[in-house]
Amino acid sequence: MAMTSTNGATSTVANGHTNGSHKPPIRIAGASGGFSDRQRAISSLAKLDIEVIVGDWLSECTMSLHGAEKAANDELRAEGKLTSEPAGLYDPTFMENLSPALDDIARKGIKVAVNAGASDTARLASVVEEEVNRRGLGLKVAYVEGDEVTETVKSMMKEGEEFRSLMTGKPLKEWGYTPLSAQCYLGGAGIAEALRSGADIVICGRVSDAAPAVGAGMWWHGWDREKDFNQIAGALVCGHLVECAAYVCGGYYSGFKSLMEGCENLGYPIAELAADGTCTITKEPNTGGEVSVGTVSSQILYEIQGPLYFGSDVTAVLEGIVMTQEGKDRVKVAGVKGLPPPVTTKVGLTAFGGYQAEFSVYICGLDLEAKAEWIERQIRYSAGDAVKELTCFKFQLVGYSPENPRNQEIATAVLRIFVQTKNKDLVSKSTLDVPGLNRWAMDNGLQGCPGWTLSNDQRLSEGKVYYEYDVTLIPQSRVEHRVALPWINKTLDIPPAKELREYPRDQASYETKDPVDLNSFGPTTRGPMGWIVGGRSGDKAADANVGFYVRHDDEWDWLRSILTIPKIKDLLDQEYKGRKVERFEIPGIRAVHFLLREHLDRGFNSTSTLDTLGKNVCEYLRAKYVDIPNKFLHRGKF
Structure with missing residues (x-):
C-alpha cells in the first residue's frame, strides 16, 4: 500500500457545509469498549438510523502485548531468524464484529471509525479492504498512522531528552527498564480528514478512546480546529461517554439492582452530537439497561484525572458539565468548555x-x-x-x-x-x-x-x-500523524493545531469552598456510603481515579462536605498507599472526584493486585461505613 505524501491537511468543510450551518446533530453509535465486548454490536447498530459507528478494541494491556511482540518480531527479522510472516498484530476479533455489518454499512452509507489496528494498522486496513472487495461493496478504507513512536523516543533519549513518568514525575532513567515499544495517543483530526476525503471506514492504531467521535464531529459539523474549542471539547466529552459502549447504558452502574430486568442484553449507546458541541445520549431500542443522569454521570467519572480532560485536539474543562433527563433513555449533556490542546500527547512505554x-x-x-x-x-x-x-x-x-x-x-x-x-x-x-x-x-x-x-x-x-508499562509525554511536534488513502494512493500529513498550550502535570486540587456543618443534617445512621452514593473508578497505568455522586441537592451539600481528602484517606484504611491524593468537584452532576496517585502497583500487565484495572476501588469505598442522615435513607437506597 505505497503512498505519496502531501502536507498540511487543514480543511474545515464537511460535505460542503462550514461551521455555523444549521446542520442537524450527527448520530454516533458506540460499538465497543474493548476486545471483550459483545461481537453483535456493529451488526445491530448498522440496522439503526445513524451516521457513524465508533469503537475501541484496544487498551493499555493489549497495546503493551502487541508492542512487545512487534519488537520481538522486528529483532528476529533483523537477525534473519523470522522463518514465516507472523500473525497480524491487530485485534483478532475485529473482523468478526465488522464483517456481518458490511452490507448494511454500504447500503445505508454509514461511516465507521475505530481503534483496532494496534501495532499493525495498515495490515488490518488491507484485511478490511480485501473483505470489502470480495463482497463487491465498493467501500473506501483509510487508515491513520503515526502512533508508533518507538524510534522517536529512543532517538530523543539519546539526544538527552528527559522523559518523566506521568504517574510518578520521576525521570525515565530511574524506571529501571528499557522500552521495547512506544505508542502515543493521536487525536481525531486525522479521522476527520479521512472522512472529508471520502473514506467510509477508518482504521486507527492508537488514537485516544474519544478521538473517533471527535473526528466524526469535526467532519460533520465543519468545526475549525484552530478556534472552535468549545464545540470540539463537547465532542471529546461525547466520545468519552460512548467510548466504553454499554457502560453509559447501565454497565458498572451503582444502581444495577434496578436494571436486573433485561440485564442479559444491555443496549449500546447512540449520541446525538449537535453543532454547538452539546450532545444527547440515547441507546438502541428494545434492549436492557437505561440512559439516565445516573448512568451518564457514572461514565463521565470513569478514568478522568482532574478538572481538565486532555485530548490531542482540545482540552475539555469538566467542572461546568450539567445533565438533563429529557425523557426515557435521553440525557442531554451541556456546559463543557474548551481550551487549546496541550503541547504534548501521552505515550505508553512497554518494557520486559x-x-x-x-x-x-x-x-x-x-x-x-x-x-x-x-x-x-x-x-x-x-x-x-x-x-x-x-x-x-x-x-x-x-x-x-x-x-x-x-x-x-x-x-x-x-x-x-x-x-x-x-x-x-x-x-x-x-x-x-x-x-x-x-x-x-x-x-x-x-x-x-x-x-x-x-x-x-x-x-x-x-x-x-x-x-x-509506564506513561510519559511526547511533544506533538515530534509525532508524524498521517492518514493513508489507498484508493487514490495518497497520504495526508496532519500537523498539530497551531495554538498549543503548556499544562502542568498536576491539575488543580481543592476542597469544597463552603462546607456545610454535618450536624445540620439531623439524626444519622451508621452504614455503607453506597446506600446513597453512586460512583465509578478506573485506571491510568498506576494511578486510580474514583468519583462519587448523589441524586439530590441536599445530598450534594452533604457529599461535598464529608468527602475531603483526609476523609478519603481514612476510608481507604489499609489500602491507602501514602501517595498524593487530588480532588475536584463537578457541581452540575453533584460529584466529587479523587485521583489516587500510584495506587495500583503499576499497570494491568505487571500489577500484583486483584484489582487489575482499578474498577473495584469505588466499590470498596462505597462499602465503607459513614454517618448517613436519616432523611436521605427514607428516599431509598441504590
Missing part, C-alpha cells in the same frame, strides 16, 4: 519486566488471618535465600467467612501467593521436583494449618513473561 507466577491455598472457617500467617511463615522459610531474587513476593488473603455461614463455599477464603522475578528458574515449571514457588508451597502441605487445601489446577504457578 521478568516472570511472574502465583499459587493459591484454600482455607476455611475460623481464624482465617491466623491461618494465613501460619502459611506465609512456612512458605517464606521454605523459600530461604531465594527471596533475594524476587522483585515481588506477596501473600494476599482474599475473602472471609461470615458468622454462622450457610454453606462451605461462603466460609472459604483464598490465600494468594504472588511472585515476580528476573530468574526464570524460580517459576519455570509447576512440577514437584523443581525448586521454586510451587515447591515452596507444596513442601508445607502436610505441615499446614487446619483445612489447608490445594487447588487442583497448578498452571498459574508456572511462570509467564510479564511487561512493565
Whole structure:
C-alpha cells in the first residue's frame, strides 16, 4: 500500500457545509469498549438510523502485548531468524464484529471509525479492504498512522531528552527498564480528514478512546480546529461517554439492582452530537439497561484525572458539565468548555519486566488471618535465600467467612501467593521436583494449618513473561500523524493545531469552598456510603481515579462536605498507599472526584493486585461505613 505524501491537511468543510450551518446533530453509535465486548454490536447498530459507528478494541494491556511482540518480531527479522510472516498484530476479533455489518454499512452509507489496528494498522486496513472487495461493496478504507513512536523516543533519549513518568514525575532513567515499544495517543483530526476525503471506514492504531467521535464531529459539523474549542471539547466529552459502549447504558452502574430486568442484553449507546458541541445520549431500542443522569454521570467519572480532560485536539474543562433527563433513555449533556490542546500527547512505554507466577491455598472457617500467617511463615522459610531474587513476593488473603455461614463455599477464603522475578528458574515449571514457588508451597502441605487445601489446577504457578508499562509525554511536534488513502494512493500529513498550550502535570486540587456543618443534617445512621452514593473508578497505568455522586441537592451539600481528602484517606484504611491524593468537584452532576496517585502497583500487565484495572476501588469505598442522615435513607437506597 505505497503512498505519496502531501502536507498540511487543514480543511474545515464537511460535505460542503462550514461551521455555523444549521446542520442537524450527527448520530454516533458506540460499538465497543474493548476486545471483550459483545461481537453483535456493529451488526445491530448498522440496522439503526445513524451516521457513524465508533469503537475501541484496544487498551493499555493489549497495546503493551502487541508492542512487545512487534519488537520481538522486528529483532528476529533483523537477525534473519523470522522463518514465516507472523500473525497480524491487530485485534483478532475485529473482523468478526465488522464483517456481518458490511452490507448494511454500504447500503445505508454509514461511516465507521475505530481503534483496532494496534501495532499493525495498515495490515488490518488491507484485511478490511480485501473483505470489502470480495463482497463487491465498493467501500473506501483509510487508515491513520503515526502512533508508533518507538524510534522517536529512543532517538530523543539519546539526544538527552528527559522523559518523566506521568504517574510518578520521576525521570525515565530511574524506571529501571528499557522500552521495547512506544505508542502515543493521536487525536481525531486525522479521522476527520479521512472522512472529508471520502473514506467510509477508518482504521486507527492508537488514537485516544474519544478521538473517533471527535473526528466524526469535526467532519460533520465543519468545526475549525484552530478556534472552535468549545464545540470540539463537547465532542471529546461525547466520545468519552460512548467510548466504553454499554457502560453509559447501565454497565458498572451503582444502581444495577434496578436494571436486573433485561440485564442479559444491555443496549449500546447512540449520541446525538449537535453543532454547538452539546450532545444527547440515547441507546438502541428494545434492549436492557437505561440512559439516565445516573448512568451518564457514572461514565463521565470513569478514568478522568482532574478538572481538565486532555485530548490531542482540545482540552475539555469538566467542572461546568450539567445533565438533563429529557425523557426515557435521553440525557442531554451541556456546559463543557474548551481550551487549546496541550503541547504534548501521552505515550505508553512497554518494557520486559521478568516472570511472574502465583499459587493459591484454600482455607476455611475460623481464624482465617491466623491461618494465613501460619502459611506465609512456612512458605517464606521454605523459600530461604531465594527471596533475594524476587522483585515481588506477596501473600494476599482474599475473602472471609461470615458468622454462622450457610454453606462451605461462603466460609472459604483464598490465600494468594504472588511472585515476580528476573530468574526464570524460580517459576519455570509447576512440577514437584523443581525448586521454586510451587515447591515452596507444596513442601508445607502436610505441615499446614487446619483445612489447608490445594487447588487442583497448578498452571498459574508456572511462570509467564510479564511487561512493565509506564506513561510519559511526547511533544506533538515530534509525532508524524498521517492518514493513508489507498484508493487514490495518497497520504495526508496532519500537523498539530497551531495554538498549543503548556499544562502542568498536576491539575488543580481543592476542597469544597463552603462546607456545610454535618450536624445540620439531623439524626444519622451508621452504614455503607453506597446506600446513597453512586460512583465509578478506573485506571491510568498506576494511578486510580474514583468519583462519587448523589441524586439530590441536599445530598450534594452533604457529599461535598464529608468527602475531603483526609476523609478519603481514612476510608481507604489499609489500602491507602501514602501517595498524593487530588480532588475536584463537578457541581452540575453533584460529584466529587479523587485521583489516587500510584495506587495500583503499576499497570494491568505487571500489577500484583486483584484489582487489575482499578474498577473495584469505588466499590470498596462505597462499602465503607459513614454517618448517613436519616432523611436521605427514607428516599431509598441504590
